[in-house]
Amino acid sequence: MSDKTDVWQGTLALMALKTLETMGPLHGYGIARRIEQTSGNLLSLNYGTLYPALLKLEQEGSIASEWGVSENNRKAKFYKLTRAGRKQLEKEAQNWEQATAILARFFAPKEDPA
Amino acid sequence: MKRLRAWMMRVRGMFRREGQERELTAELESHLAMHVEDNVRAGMTPEQARRDAMLKLGGVEQTKQRYRERSTIPLLESVLRDARYALRQLRKSPGFTTATVLTLALGIGANVTVFLILYGVLLRPLPFPHPQQLVRIERFYANGQTAPAYSATKALFMMRANRTFESAAVYDYMASHVNLVQNGEAVPLDALRVTSDFFQVFQMEPQIGHGFRPQDMTLHAPGVVVLSNAAWRQHFGADPNILGRAITLGDEKYTVIGVANAKFRLDAKVDVWVPLQIAESPEDQNNSYNFVARMKPGVTRVQTEDDLKRVLLQMKNVYPDLWDRYESVRVLDYHDSLVGQVRPALEMLMGAVGLVLLIVSANILSLLLTRAIARRHEMSLRAALGAPGWRILQQLLVENAILCMAGGMAGLLLAQFATPVLMHLSPLKLPSFTSLEMGGSTLVFATALTLLCAILFSAVPAIESRRTQLNESLRMSSTRVTGGRNLAQKSLVISEVAISLMLLVAAGLLLSSFWKLIHTPPGFRADNVITFKTAFTQDQIATSASLGLRLDELTARLEAQPGVAAAAAVNSLPTQLTPDFSFDIIGRPAGQPGSSGDEEYMPTTAHYFDALRIPVIAGRAFRISDTHGSEPVMIVNRQFARTHFKGQNPLGEHIHMTAAIGPGFEDSVREIVGVVGDTKQDGLDAPAPGIMYLPAAQVPDRLTQMDSGLLGVSWVIRTKTPDVDILTAARRIFMDNAQTPLLSVEPMQDVMRASVAQQRFTMLLLSVFGLISLVMGAAGLYGVMSYTVARQTKEIGVRMALGAQRSDILRMVLREAGMLVMTGMILGIAGSLVGAQMLRSLLFEVAPRDPITLVAMCSVLLLTGLFAAWWPATRAASTEPMQALRAE
Secondary structure, three states: OOOOOOOOOOOOHHHHHHHHHHHHEEEHHHHHHHHHOOOHHHHHOHHHHHHHHHHHHHHHHEEEEEEEEEEOOOEEEEEOHHHHHHHHHHHHHHHHHHHHHHHHHHHHHOOOOO | HHHHHHHHHHHHHOOOOHHHHHHHHHHHHHHHHHHHHHHHHOOHHHHHHHHHHHHHHHHHHHHHHHHHHHHOOHHHHHHHHHHHHHHHHHHOOOHHHHHHHHHHHHHHHHHHHHHHHHHHHHOOOEEEOHHHEEEEEEEEOOOOEEEEEEEEHHHHHHHOOOOOOEEEEEEEHHHHHEEEEEEOOEEEEEEEOOOOOOHHOOOOOEOOOOOOOOOHHHHOOOEEEEEEEHHHHHHOOOOOOOOOOEEEEEEEEEEEEEOOOOOOOOOOOOOOEEEOOOOOOOOOOOEEEEEEEOOOOOHHHHHHHHHHHHHHHHHHHHHOOOOOEEEEEEEHHHHHHHHHHHHHHHHHHHHHHHHHHHHHHHHHHHHHHHHHOHHHHHHHHHHHEEEEEEEEHHHHHHHHHHHHHHHHHHHHHHHHHHHHHHHOOOOOOOOOOOOOOOHHHHHHHHHHHHHHHHHHHHHHHHHHHHOOOOOHHOOOOOOOOHHHHHHHHHHHHHHHHHHHHHHHHHHHHHHHHHHHHHHHOOOOOOOEEEEEEEEEOOOOOHHHHHHHHHHHHHHHHHHHOOOOOEEEEOOOOOOOOOEEEEEEOOOOOEEEEEEEEEEEEEEEEEOHHHHHOOOEEEEOOOOOOOOOOOOOOOEEEEHHHHHHHOOOOOOEEEEEEEOOOOOOOOEEEEEEEEEEEEOOOOOOOOOOOOEEEEEHHOOOOHHHHHHHHOOOOOEEEEEEOOOOOOOHHHHHHHHHOOOOOOOOOOEHHHHHHHHHHHHHHHHHHHHHHHHHHHHHHHHHHHHHHHHHOOOOOOOHHHHHOOOOOHHHHHHHHHHHHHHHHHHHHHHHHHHHHHHHHHHHOEEEEEOOOOOOHHHHHHHHHHHHHHHHHHHHHHHHOOOOOOHHHOOO
């Protein structure tokens, strides 16, 4: 367990948005499992924390929810990306890439000492 | 935008919480079910699968809590919950709640009441556009004296030579009485003569028609009149076609040219405005007009003053006789000039009522402290159960806020009810522009006070919550509490005592001052005297000879009525505005000091001194035979003799009232034929002025026209017994013989009472404040002593078991109370001595540091304090030692 990373503050929402983008409409449990799988089981995700994050996204209008039936014929609440959410994701992804690129420069071995 | 949307959703979330909760439960159930299925498929037993799913979720309840916090606004949510809890708590201790809310209501109510009056009179801007540009011009002399009245010539000259006025107007120093003659009946009205720009100056154009024009001011111009809104409604049925209507005022015809704006009110009531027909004249010294101006936008009072000083220098060349090198000019804010007299009293009352609020707050703080101590156990328990400190604090703050809000609202209600009652109990003559209605500013004031109290009271739980140390107070029983907190309560009681003493001393000073005031001998007998005024027509007052005859005839008819002892006419009643006049003393070298003077004068009919029982000290009173044709005579009072004859017998001396105020006013040389006692003509609180009494028939015609027109004629009738009804007969006599109704009918005693209305009002209000503070202080002391005794039950038990007598215990408690009261008293005495100066202008013949009042009030306070401490002391003394020791 000790080699698993805790989810960083604020990134959970971004992961959920990205998951919804790639997978289409999905219920909370599905999103949680998918995030775990995508991280290659390196993340220790407390599933319970996902629901407030989803609520926040819904309040902000990035996602919408409706009740539906799961693949196993179970009643479940499905979340899907709204148009605003898609834009939001684009922006966040850009920010993220920029941030990681900057950090990457710091940690990369120096190629050009001049 | 996104934030805003999220907030709105969260606010909405507060109202659909149950639905959301149910939805989340369902969602989590389906989540768990899917997870369990997956786990089982992966080969776990159903129990294992469920356990794992729950673990991964991190607990259903925790998730729900986190979700809830996100779905609504936790702070607001918890505040609402706290409010509900606080209401329950407050209901559970009705004694505490009622005491606090009532005390606070009293404090805030008293403050709002005084504020209502203060705001209505002093703070609310005059209801005209740009009122800050309105100024009154006054004469200002090198010796520091000011004179508010101007002569027509000086005012007119300033109006044409200044560079700072946008507009300016001159109007009568006071409204005069005039009879509106309608359908054979005469209705008394108050008329004010004004110059043409009067309504422009206030920027209050008439609602119908227009104001006066310059040509209306010329002598013998056809009479025009502007009606007040009230007069228009009352006497003309609000006739929309009133313009051009001819009406009769006195014996003159006027045409209505306008109806004034309903909001147009100055200090005194006015029913009709008529043009003031004045012109410049090089000898005019008749200072009998108000002078008001509207400064140009952006011009300051200082600039205006400088400008007018320049104009005065210019006047030296144009009217050398009018120029006086000691005379300068002062420009006052117009609003200030109307309310200058009530200002000190109102400001003092506001300060005093602020002190009342301080006492009230101290009392409530003390109550809150006691309550906080009693609730320490509850708070510790809550802390032990996991409530964070700030949550406990928040709950206590909410409780305080609810208390304060209830108190504030009750206070507003109280003020709404108390203000009219107060005004009825002690009528105070307020300027007529005053409105005592509760408006926005009053609400803001009350809210601010409430907030202030709420913040102040929060200090208690804030300190308390820091002190709440769990284990310690859980272990401790309520009868053994550390002493530190008691110190806070004791200092509160001490400050309460100090403040109440200050208020009591102030109230005591005003009370003894008022007592002295109303027991000042006025110099005449006011009992069994009825007074009224009459307004005569221009014709009736055209010459002194004819007016004198008419007055004598009316007097004779009045005196012929059964039960009448004496009747007389005079220009002004005691305590009412009396004109003055300058004179030379014949036989003294002109220009030397003592050769001339300026004193009040009073034309009267023969029996004035009889009617008011003013003693004739030397010489004789007036006789019916002192008529227009007879030898010119004068009677002076003792003060006059003292000032101008150094106590020597003035009988036989001669006085010449000069033409100083202008042509036509010159009098003949008069012989002093009598000396009478002094009267408080300028009010009970002012020294008796020197007075020259003249037979009404002998006064110069111009003076008669001016005085009788402006002041009207006042009448005094002394009846033999108090139950004689002379008014019915008097009304008939005046209607039949002079076609005039009676105005301002009042017993002389009421006239005297009205003259001290403001002092009575101030005294009454301050006494009420003093009483409130005394009761509050006593209640505070009682509370603290009761608490102290309860706390010391065990100690007292031990002492008694060791042989202490009940009287020892009694003395011990009383000594402790006495220490508190004495400490507070010493502080209060110091405060009174320092603050005494504030009262100086309100006191009459009482020193602001009057030792008798101080000692008396200290005794009152000490006795009340002992009284308040007596019960706790006897309770302590009746402690049964065995019970007290077993109690724990």
